[in-house]
Amino acid sequence: MFEFGPIVRTLWRNKTGAILIIIQTALTLGIVANAAFVVDQRRQIIERPTGIDDQHLFSLQLAPLSETSFSYQDVQRDLHEIRRLPGVIDASFSNTSPLSNSGSSSDMTNEEDPQKPMAAMVDLYSTDSHGLNTLGLTLLSGRFLEEQEVTASSSFEDGSNSIKAVVLSRSLADKLYGKDVDPTGKLLNGLPVVGVVASAMVSYVAPGYTDGVAFIPRFATNYPPNYVIRCQPQQCEQLMVKVPELLEKLDPNRMVRNVRTMADNKHNSYRRDRSMVVMMTATIILVSAVTGLGIVGLTLLWVNQRRKQIGIRRALGATQLAIIRYFLLENVVITGIGIVVGVIISLAINQLMVQHYSMTALPVSYLLSGMVAVWLLGLLAALMPAWRTIRISPALATRNI
């Protein structure tokens, strides 16, 4: 069938060039398959929904100039004034700037069944009754925290007993009580669970760092508070100037710091993943370009080298299409072998990445699509040089002999 025999025999007699292209194709597949997998993984991490209204939120932190203790009355006054500003949907205090990847985390255990305690890593997020509406969370069952439940004390005072209620995110309730079990009304570490909200990322965005969020109505007087403000569309920008001015006016004896949108926080928290996406994508493009252009160049040289033979074949009755087919088929054979070797190289590269750099194993689907992509790349690269054989006239055969 076709010219398989002659192609393989020709390549065999002129091995070096073909072998080089085979190795090159194999390495290219190794890079493309692994890099594409990493890119996809990181993109999935970056694009996970946060579950909060992160496009319309900003936060700021207060820092005292003198006394190190904050009064909750001041915080209530500040928040009350902020909520009255036009453009503000709601505002609440918190222990951290949401999505900043820093906050307070703790192990919690549900010991309802002492034989089978269920433990989870918890993102402990302090807020008030406005926390639900400020973050834009959905209440699934029970209720959210209430204003009179907020307790204000130094973190050195015995705080754990004074917490009057806790609201869990769905993912945390799943981990502590079982899938879709409603924990409302139960006790967690002695704290009454009063409600469940939809799963969301609040303090942390790092995947797997915590199992979910526990909202507690607690104000620590010895830590600088954060205010989280939810604005109407397009209002954040002006409010990020107005709110600090307002706070300055209410009490000049403090600094307003770290005025940041949640979009910025998200951007910073995902910086590593994003740079990996950019660098890996650049590598994929560059390696495809180098290999593609390399195949173009080499096929062009081969076409030029064989002009005389092509002329003879044409003179003996081969059609232009048959000549083009010959070169494409030759390319298919070479990249085909390269791809087979490339599968081994891809798996080897991936194995090294898994062993030494704690990456995940390469799924077969990426290998398969990588194979198709590299194969198509080779074919496309050979198309233009092969097309140029059309211009070789059969008359060439009659010259120079």
Next chain:
Amino acid sequence: MLSYYLQLAWLSVRRTPVMSLLMILTLAVGVAVSMTMLTLQHVMSTNGLAAKNDTLYALQIDNASAGDGGTSSGNKLTNGLPYLLSYRTVTTLLRSDIPLHQVAMHRWAAALSLENNQVRPSKELVRVTSRDFFALFGVPFIYGQVWDKSADNDARYQVVIDRTMNQRLFNGENSVGRSLQLDGRPYQVVGVVEDFNPLPSVQDLTQGAFGGNASIYLPFGLHRALQMMPYGSMTYSSSHPRPQPQEPLTPEQQYEQILQERYFWMQYWVELPDADTKNAFVSYLRNYFDEQRKTDFFERDFKYALSTPSQWLALNQVVSNDTRVMTWLALVFLAVCIINTIALLLAKLLKQAPETGIRRALGASRSAIFIQNLVESGVIGVLGGLLGIALSQLGLGLVRTLVSRDEAAVVYSDGLTLLLTIALALLASIIAGCYPAWRVSRTSPAYYLKNQ
């Protein structure tokens, strides 16, 4: 002869401009991508304490709770040991006189201002440390000296600032005896030191590779007076439930618990000038550990690590796995580029084989042909290398837009990486040029003469 070969090479490049450009670009991109990643890896593993690498050690003790099985939890390094110690442990260790110098420290933050409101108040990172910090890390004093030993045990409101801070607050004058305010409380300046800002901040990597440099240093005796909590991580871990007191504790008693119980938030460095002192320190450590193990303050068997600054950088994975993976992929990419160049160069030189045949027939030796062709590939290689250096600067520029601002400040090539780039470019071009040149020099002249 060489200049003649160079002339021939240049003619040959000119004759096939597209092909030559393709080869030059391929080599350049390969060199640029791998050099960008190698430079990133190089600057991230810069050891600011290299001069004292043989005598300084960061201390880790296995103070994890008995039930703690995982090695991957957030408060441990890759050697499976927690990286933070408790206040109780470090204050006991500080009493030993075996190490030449030793430092217990943590990060803190405070609002900085001057009484006369001459500077705009700002929140500043503060290093709370025992007094050996400056001697151990080799930070010289410009004015004044370190606080008295008593300030590491009792509350003395004294402060040491660095040159930059002194410039900002006091216009660089001798500020010893003057005062600054932290959280509204006055502190007396007792000394001004040179800036100590290694990047990465090897002395403190607890808050990322660049988060450990402070311009303000406070003595270690202020904890109780200020109820200091770290500006950074603090973990509590114990397999026993926290003791529930009968009556509610006062804040002072609560804070004392943080100091005396299994709360981990301190870093410890020791300077051990020779093997004997090191052994003595380890056995001292073992005695202390075994004694505390009896009272169950330590819940696991004795395990420790003393890491040199370079080991410390590695343990903290300052060069992230992501960077390492990218570097390896970049090197594979360079291999692809070199192979690509070999294939193209080989095809090109073989095309010129008839000319070579004539030269051979006219009496040129094989080595002469080899050298002529090697010069031709060398020209391509050098051009590719030069372009590669330029492109790698572009690559580093791209990296700077991707990383954090602190990191971007160090992502520049230095003399070493520039030399390495040139070496890599030359090596790549020699590898790429040798085989094709050798192949062509082996061709038999008769075959090509026959075809003319």
